[in-house]
Amino acid sequence: MKVEQIYTGCLAQGAYYITSKGEAVIIDPLRETQPYLDRLERDNVKLKYIFETHFHADFVSGHVDLSNATGAPIVYGPKAQPAFEAIIAEDHQVFELGDVTIEVLHTPGHTMESSCYLLRDEQGKPTALFSGDTLFLGDVGRPDLAQKAAHMTQEELAGLLYDSLYNKIITLPDDVTVYPAHGAGSACGKNMMKETVDTLGNQKKVNYALKQPDKASFIKAVTDGLLPPPAYFGMNVAMNKKGYDSFEQVLDKGLKTLEVAEFEAVAESSGALVLDTRSNSDFANGFVPQSINIGLKGDFAPWVGAMIVDVKQPILLVTDEGAEEEAITRLSRVGFDQVLGYLKGGVEAWKKAGKEVDTVNRITAAQFAKEIEGKSSTVIDVRKESEYAAEHVDEAYNKPLAYINEWLKDIDDNEHFYLHCAGGYRSMIAASILQARGYRNFSEVAGGFGAIAKTEVPKTDFVCQSKVFS
The missing domain is CATH 3.40.250.10 (Rhodanese-like domain)
Known part of the structure; x- marks a missing residue:
């Protein structure tokens, strides 16, 4: 058995790749699926299941594309109602993977369908918990995101989260390894640790939410100090529930080279936002007027989501040479699929064409x-x-x-x-x-x-x- 955490710092997101005896599962994959396909080929294993811990709000999962590419079914916990074919598991349902098993633990509270996946080794011993957004390191999932869909208050959802954690998670052995869906920097929690892997026993000692004396104290602790969620979250949830265009289609469309005149014409006719992904120092010294600067070398995708909000907003890119594909990929991770192309030659080409250039003081x-x-x-x-x-x-x-x-x-x-x-x-x-x-x-x-x-x-x-x- 092998467990690999695939951590993406920009989104503070953890996907998981597990193999045993020629079979594999992937938990909470990112939008671009090629890295997973490469691993499957490298290890000469067959993808048996794609597990989703819940309908993610902060990124678009690669579950649909990955299923289409491999034929592996998508698995959700109870209460999930996706618009595409999937296995909706029962609480405590067990899935076999080679010589090991994965048990579904339905843990509502963050969302109603939220589920953790408990990995048992060849001897049946609980080994690892893939906790999604139910349990983070140092924190738990925020209970305010699913209020509208669940027709419940955040306090009621926090009460469900308490029951899930204290009745199903805390009772597991201390030596179980906890693999969360997110780490520090994610907007899905308020107090996450910088570490991305820990034991459940240590979390019982250091996680404030797991040390509350009663349900009322827990509800107060986890709802206190919650900041409003980024506005794009709901749109990502919808894409994860309903499906989306393939990543390859999005990439092909976005990698359209535009000369200066064409770039200008498309900007005027489409109402596209000009997104400049260069460093802040380069941007300050000269940029296409009306451009918005969000640098690739930073928390690019979350800030795009927070600032632009509407995933259907047409976008034109200005990047460093060779960074176009990375920009489109990282935009697609948060659902911004409407990239219409990029400025060939970047700002230097814009200047050489005699176009006006703006600067920041x-x-x-x-x-x-x-x-x-x-x-x-x-x-x-x-x-x-x-x-x-x-x-x-x-x-x-x-x-x-x-x-x-x-x-x-x-x-x-x-x-x-x-x-x-x-x-x-x-x-x-x-x-x-x-x-x-x-x-x-x-x-x-x-x-x-x-x-x-x-x-x-x-x-x-x-x-x-x-x-x-x-």
Whole structure:
């Protein structure tokens, strides 16, 4: 028996590949299926099942494409109602894989169909738990995402989650390995650990949700401090339930090369959003006007989902040379399949064609320190609330990037302001959105708070972030 975790950092997502005696299963696959097909061929094994822990909200699974490519059936736990053919398992139903077995544990709470998969070895001993979004390391699945579909409050769903965890999960042996669907950085939880594998015994010691004295305390603990989920989540759930175009079709359509004139014509006729995936430093120095910058070298896909929201939005790409396929692939992981093509030659071709180029007024942290010294200046910090609470520039306003559409309207463009995040990635996203909406009276600080902290700019006292929400 072999268990492999296939972890994708951009989405903080774990898929799992398990083999035994010439057979394999894959749990929660990503959208692009070729890496899984390559593994099957490499190991000379047959894919027997594709297990889905639930209808994912934060990414589009590759279950449909993988089933079409291999003939392996898709398996969901009880209560699932997909629009395509699938095995809807019963609670405690056992599936055989070579010399081992996988038992379905229906664990509603995060969603109604949420299920964990318990792997037993050749001797029947519980070995590993593939816990989906029911149990994370350091946290549990948020109970507010399925309220509408389940016709229940988040407190009622949290109560179901308590029953699932305390009646079916905590009772398992301490040496069972926990393999969650997500890790730190995912919006599916609020307190996840950076580790991606742990024992159940250790989770019983360190996971706040597994140490609550009663159901009422558990409900309060897991519902307290929940931030609104990204708006694209519901659209990803729909795609995972109903199906989608094949990844190959999406890639072929997106890899359309557009010369400058054609790129401009398509942008005007389609209402496409121009997405520039270069680094924030390259973007600041020159970009196609009205472009939005979300760099590939960062949490690209989640920020695309949070900022663009509508998965049906047509998109035109500006990338570094050779990065087009990666951009389209990572967009497809969160359901953004409407890429119409990319600018051949990138921004350099745009400049050579004599087209207008825009820039962002980016300044160094040292210049920022000099400009605000002894003055009353408006500083906007777009980091998360927890980052801001830990330490920030004195009298800076906290306006998290995730909520830019809410606070943008309150900006007085007649008053100059400064904009920063932790290192420049998020503040450049904000800067590009601001300029696309007509706001230009600001300076964005290169290097963000990391660079500002090294200057003499007055700051609040540092508080360890783990203590902010304790």
